[in-house]
Amino acid sequence: MHPKALLDACAELVRLTLKFDHPADAIVARFFRDNRGLGPRERATMAETVYTVLRKKQLFDHLAPSGSGPKERRLAILGFYGPGDFLRSALTDQEVRWLDACEKVDPADLMERHRHNLPEWLVQPLKEQVGAGFWPLVESLNKGAGLDLRVNDFKAKRSDIQKELAQAGIKAVPTPYSPWGLRIAGRPALNKMEAFTRGDFEVQDEGSQLLAMLVDAKRSEMVVDFCAGAGGKTLALGAAMRSTGRLYAFDTSAHRLDSFKPRQARSGLSNVHPAAIAHERDERVKRLSGKIDRVLVDAPCTGMGTLRRNPDLKWRQNLQTVEEMAVKQAAILQSAARLLKSGGRLVYATCSVLPQENEAIAEAFSAANPDFVPMSVGEVLTGLKVSDAAKLCSGGEDGQLYLRLWPHLHETDGFFAAVWQRK
Ligand SMILES: C[S@@+](CC[C@H](N)C(=O)[O-])C[C@H]1O[C@@H](n2cnc3c(N)ncnc32)[C@H](O)[C@@H]1O
Numbered sequence: 001m002h003p004k005a006l007l008d009a010c011a012e013l014v015r016l017t018l019k020f021d022h023p024a025d026a027i028v029a030r031f032f033r034d035n036r037g038l039g040p041r042e043r044a045t046m047a048e049t050v051y052t053v054l055r056k057k058q059l060f061d062h063l064a065p066s067g068s069g070p071k072e073r074r075l076a077i078l079g080f081y082g083p084g085d086f087l088r089s090a091l092t093d094q095e096v097r098w099l100d101a102c103e104k105v106d107p108a109d110l111m112e113r114h115r116h117n118l119p120e121w122l123v124q125p126l127k128e129q130v131g132a133g134f135w136p137l138v139e140s141l142n143k144g145a146g147l148d149l150r151v152n153d154f155k156a157k158r159s160d161i162q163k164e165l166a167q168a169g170i171k172a173v174p175t176p177y178s179p180w181g182l183r184i185a186g187r188p189a190l191n192k193m194e195a196f197t198r199g200d201f202e203v204q205d206e207g208s209q210l211l212a213m214l215v216d217a218k219r220s221e222m223v224v225d226f227c228a229g230a231g232g233k234t235l236a237l238g239a240a241m242r243s244t245g246r247l248y249a250f251d252t253s254a255h256r257l258d259s260f261k262p263r264q265a266r267s268g269l270s271n272v273h274p275a276a277i278a279h280e281r282d283e284r285v286k287r288l289s290g291k292i293d294r295v296l297v298d299a300p301c302t303g304m305g306t307l308r309r310n311p312d313l314k315w316r317q318n319l320q321t322v323e324e325m326a327v328k329q330a331a332i333l334q335s336a337a338r339l340l341k342s343g344g345r346l347v348y349a350t351c352s353v354l355p356q357e358n359e360a361i362a363e364a365f366s367a368a369n370p371d372f373v374p375m376s377v378g379e380v381l382t383g384l385k386v387s388d389a390a391k392l393c394s395g396g397e398d399g400q401l402y403l404r405l406w407p408h409l410h411e412t413d414g415f416f417a418a419v420w421q422r423k
Pocket residue numbers: 208226227228229230231232233234250251252253256277279280298299300301332
């Protein structure tokens with residue numbers, strides 16, 4: 001594609017994404033479906049350009065007014081993902097002079113908001129929690145996420161998959177905490193590999209793998225994945241149960257559960273029972289009350305731990321949506337807890353880093369439900385032989401009550417988890 005045409009296409013995709021009427025990944029996917037002629041390199045350039053604009057929106061909004069032409073074009077120029085001379089061949093002389101001036105701006109001269117590119121409502125809670133880690137966190141959020149796999153140990157061994165990837169020229173190293181994980185260098189097209197179609201692995205952040213580990217689902221148990229979505233964690237739970245017992249995968253979105261079907265077929269698991277529920281007090285949930293050994297509540301959340309891969313979320317959420325989410329999370333956790341039999345384990349998790357969606361929900365639940373005894377996540381993980389488990393935790397007297405993962409510390413998305421045992 002000619003550089004000028006590629007820049008025009010980037011600007012159009014930036015325009016569509018900045019409407020914020022749908023998630024950025026859905027808009028990008030639809031654009032690619034509607035423009036099937038785009039090659040893999042062009043797609044990569046366009047997607048990365050859009051994501052850079054979303055990550056650095058405040059800075060680019062500050063620099064754009066000094067340029068000329070449509071605003072989305074100026075933003076696409078500033079965020080363009082590709083060689084500088086390729087980009088400059090698509091620009092007018094005036095645009096080249098403007099871009100040169102923008103590139104000479106010393107970050108030290110910029111206001112803080114143009115350096116961290118975060119909405120104000122998010123800055124304070126992050127600073128309060130990570131302190132001096134704020135700028136390393138900002139840097140990690142702007143870098144984009146790595147690529148982790150979870151090896152389906154019901155079917156395959158991690159070392160064998162590592163070798164198979166090496167034979168395909170893909171470098172993979174074991175993840176530091178999850179025994180199922182491999183961390184991949186670069187962004188190879190993994191879903192074309194035979195090991196993938198055989199169901200030997202799935203793409204899954206190491207943090208998500210740790211959440212599934214916390215459930216510690218065992219053979220022949222009755223387990224519920226209450227907010228199963230497309231079933232990323234369901235698959236990990238089903239494999240841990242060695243395809244025995246019964247694993248219910250609930251979700252209010254039948255559409256999301258539908259995308260679980262091909263994954264389940266690949267995985268070789270026959271113990272999973274997906275079911276769309278109307279809401280958290282659905283009859284299906286009531287019927288299983290007191291019968292379940294383990295329940296995972298991977299709650300809907302603002303996704304503020306996933307800004308590396310979903311940078312648009314920081315512009316699509318606000319304090320009000322955080323509050324609304326917290327109400328929903330508390331209601332789902334309370335309903336899901338009723339499923340547990342005495343001695344059963346409850347895990348509440350989010351991919352948010354905001355205390356309102358995490359510690360506040362867990363503490364309110366503990367206070368209202370004295371028959372649920374909080375368990376130390378640090379002890380649970382140590383019992384599962386996770387190395388340096390204490391480094392993954394915070395809260396409680398010994399700082400190990402909750403799981404608290406951060407991109408800049410653990411190279412995972414931001415995750416929270418709390419665990420209880422029913423008396
Ligand atoms: C964080 S996502 C789950 C991701 C999934 N566990 C995975 O590993 O891929 C949260 C899910 O909660 C679902 N959800 C929202 N409200 C719900 C409710 N009241 N009861 C059950 N699920 C709900 C959403 O449809 C969404 O799929």
